[in-house]
Amino acid sequence: MVRAGRRRGGSGRRRLSASLCDDVRVTDEVLAEQVDYYRRRAGEYDVTAYGDDVAAARALIARLVAEMQPAGSVLEIACGTGLWTEALAGWADTVTAIDAAPEMVAIARDRVRLASVSFEVADVFSWDPGTRFDVIFFSAWLSHVPASRFGHFWQLLGRWLAGNGRVLFIDEHIDERGKETYAAGQDEVVERRLGDGSTFRVIKNFMDRRELELRLRRLGWDCAIRRASSRWVYGEARLAK
Ligand SMILES: C[S@@+](CC[C@H](N)C(=O)[O-])C[C@H]1O[C@@H](n2cnc3c(N)ncnc32)[C@H](O)[C@@H]1O
Numbered sequence: 001m002v003r004a005g006r007r008r009g010g011s012g013r014r015r016l017s018a019s020l021c022d023d024v025r026v027t028d029e030v031l032a033e034q035v036d037y038y039r040r041r042a043g044e045y046d047v048t049a050y051g052d053d054v055a056a057a058r059a060l061i062a063r064l065v066a067e068m069q070p071a072g073s074v075l076e077i078a079c080g081t082g083l084w085t086e087a088l089a090g091w092a093d094t095v096t097a098i099d100a101a102p103e104m105v106a107i108a109r110d111r112v113r114l115a116s117v118s119f120e121v122a123d124v125f126s127w128d129p130g131t132r133f134d135v136i137f138f139s140a141w142l143s144h145v146p147a148s149r150f151g152h153f154w155q156l157l158g159r160w161l162a163g164n165g166r167v168l169f170i171d172e173h174i175d176e177r178g179k180e181t182y183a184a185g186q187d188e189v190v191e192r193r194l195g196d197g198s199t200f201r202v203i204k205n206f207m208d209r210r211e212l213e214l215r216l217r218r219l220g221w222d223c224a225i226r227r228a229s230s231r232w233v234y235g236e237a238r239l240a241k
Contacts, residue, residue: 023148024148026189027146027148027149027203030146030189030201030202031125031146031203033201033202034144034200034201034202035100035101035123037192037194037202038080038099038103038104039101039102039103039104040194040198040200041194042081042101042103042104042106042107043103043107044194044195045080045107046081046083048195049080049140050083054083057083058083058086058087060229061083062087064228064232065084065087065088065090066087066091067234068137068168068234068236069091070088070091070092070137070166070168071091071093071134072093072133072134072135072162073092073093073096073132073133073135073162074088074095074096074133074134074136074137075095075097075098075129075133075135075137076095076096076097076136076137077098077124077136077137077138077141078098078099078100078124078138078140078141079097079098079104079105080099080104080108080139080140081104081108081111082097082107082109082112082119083111084137084139084170085112085119086111086112088137089112089116092116094116094117095116095117095118096118096120096129096133097112097117097118097119098119098120098121098124098127099119099121099122100122100123100124101121105121124153125149125152125153125156131160132160132162132165133160133161133165134165134166135168136157136160136161136165136168137167137168138170139169139170139171140170140171140172141171142169142171142205142207143171143172143203143204143205143206143207144202144204144205145203145205146188146203146205147188150215151219154216154219154221155219158221158239161239165238166236166237166238167221167235167236168234168235169234169235169237170232170234170235171206171207171232171233171235172206172207172232173206173207173209173227173230173232173233174206174207175206175230176206176231177206183201188203188204188205189201189203189204190203190204207225207233207235209225209226209227209233213225216237217240220239220240221237221238221239221240222237222238222239223235223236223237224236
């Protein structure tokens with residue numbers, strides 16, 4: 001397990017910049033580990049994320065997507081195994097779905113075989129879509145974006161959104177925080193274990209509705225977030241005029 005080291009000695013300024021460098025390095029390492037984790041988890045993802053009754057999860061997903069009405073061209077970030085992609089495809093003209101884990105994309109491709117849906121293996125932080133979208137959607141992804149990349153991530157979304165476009169997202173409510181084991185001394189890094197016993201570090205920032213609305217407003221987004229179920233929150237954001 002890699003920990004952020006703190007250098008001793010030197011001026012306060014040097015100590016501060018060394019510590020910032022350490023934080024950036026650790027965050028980059030955890031982001032890479034997070035992709036590895038999902039690559040290895042892909043085969044067990046549906047059941048471990050949504051429970052044994054995947055049909056019930058699909059019904060819930062269909063209901064939530066119907067409430068959002070994601071029309072036009074839709075970008076789905078971090079599509080995972082495609083459970084949300086198939087529901088989005090029922091509303092959208094086209095869906096472009098990306099995920100950094102090839103194993104996830106393979107399962108999603110197999111699940112959603114429609115001419116209107118295209119998949120790509122891509123890291124969202126280094127991807128360039130070369131076009132804009134009417135809707136950008138992500139489920140269970142925003143909580144995996146580290147605080148240090150939050151502003152940059154929303155800048156990317158602003159660049160990729162068509163005029164008057166909407167960002168729609170689903171994520172886990174802060175009440176769910178107790179189920180995670182946070183790494184010692186870290187407030188956004190959790191330790192996850194797979195079925196084979198291997199452990200990984202993952203970023204996890206649960207959704208505090210009021211705090212998130214405020215943060216997004218400061219970044220120039222109008223945003224409304226509401227509780228979608230005991231576990232999930234649903235957010236809708238537009239660039240402020
Ligand atoms: C919690 S899963 C969510 C999957 C799906 N959206 C869902 O709700 O079932 C997070 C997903 O983020 C993907 N991911 C992790 N890092 C990524 C990155 N840098 N760029 C794109 N996708 C990434 C993982 O491979 C994984 O499929």
